[in-house]
């Protein structure tokens with residue numbers, strides 16, 4: 001048991017070359033913890049505020065004020081508090097800010113302190129973060145949802161759908177799942193080259209070829225899975241994040257690359273058709289953040305067959321999730337620590353989701369760093385799913401490599417979540433055709 005002694009923040013760079021906040025905490029015992037805050041591009045409008053300013057050489061992207069808030073008000077607020085009292089630490093940080101959306105001091109400032117304190121408290125006990133946060137129950141390795149084709153605002157191509165993910169749910173271990181993911185990624189490079197398509201990459205390390213139609217991209221992925229010698233669906237399934245809040249304008253969904261304009265009815269029919277043709281087990285943000293009726297319709301229509309993940313609609317916020325549960329919207333929660341801005345609130349939202357039968361997918365942001373906290377968070381909570389980008393690029397593989405280390409450390413006690421991680425695990429495991 002040891003109190004927070006010093007808190008220090010600095011500006012570092014993220015994977016897009018933008019500044020972000022790094023925080024170091026030292027306890028009275030000398031134990032130290034460090035965390036770096038990630039940053040999104042297709043952000044939900046109800047996310048806690050990422051405080052940006054023009055006070056640096058980076059134009060409007062600076063985090064000078066957020067860094068100053070950590071080193072000033074936030075450090076003063078938590079200094080002397082017991083580091084293992086995470087809820088009290090986080091409540092103190094939120095109270096210091098005093099606004100519901102963390103708009104005064106910035107969610108990036110608050111989250112940096114919150115995570116660094118947790119890491120210092122774990123170090124003090126000589127425990128890995130997943131064990132400190134998850135206790136003796138932490139032994140489930142998540143299925144990785146790996147974004148291998150990038151579109152939307154994460155790439156400069158014409159793909160409307162932001163993320164095409166491969167899901168190696170049929171593997172026997174996390175290590176095997178990651179190997180399968182890497183093999184499909186390499187096979188995909190070959191499939192794209194053979195079609196004369198570019199293999200340059202987008203923000204999350206996935207390829208960003210000049211494809212236009214969602215169907216075409218899904219077909220390319222199925223071809224890559226087969227080229228890697230694996231079985232689509234049973235070994236490696238697909239997941240999509242069309243990030244439709246980015247496509248929603250004047251009450252309709254505009255798929256510009258595909259020249260398609262759909263209302264919620266049309267979009268429901270479109271996803272149903274896609275799920276019938278491709279081995280898709282999960283669709284994230286299949287409706288826009290404010291289209292509650294569209295979301296409810298989609299959930300009623302597809303929710304018993306496909307995992308429907310709420311990202312922009314819930315923003316890891318317990319109140320938004322509670323509203324979604326009341327309206328029977330989605331069946332899974334995307335978990336991004338910087339959407340809500342503290343560790344305790346993240347855990348509270350995940351607990352609410354779990355109590356209500358929603359699956360949880362712990363997620364990176366499109367702007368990432370070497371920080372691996374989300375890998376430990378996924379194991380600590382036993383949520384069974386993590387999305388951390390392509391199995392390539394250091395900012396993405398840092399998370400997967402951390403999961404390899406955890407799996408090795410757990411040894412015989414490690415269990416890979418597999419198909420059971422999905423709300424529709426029984427259906428997937430039974431090997432029935434999607435949409436049947």
Ligand SMILES: C=C(OP(=O)(O)O)C(=O)O
Pocket residue numbers: 039040041042043044241243311363364365366367
């Ligand atoms: C990871 C995502 O992208 P961003 O971080 O840009 O919100 C997402 O939309 O799920």
Ligand SMILES: [Mg+2]
Pocket residue numbers: 241243284285311312334
């Ligand atoms: Mg998303």
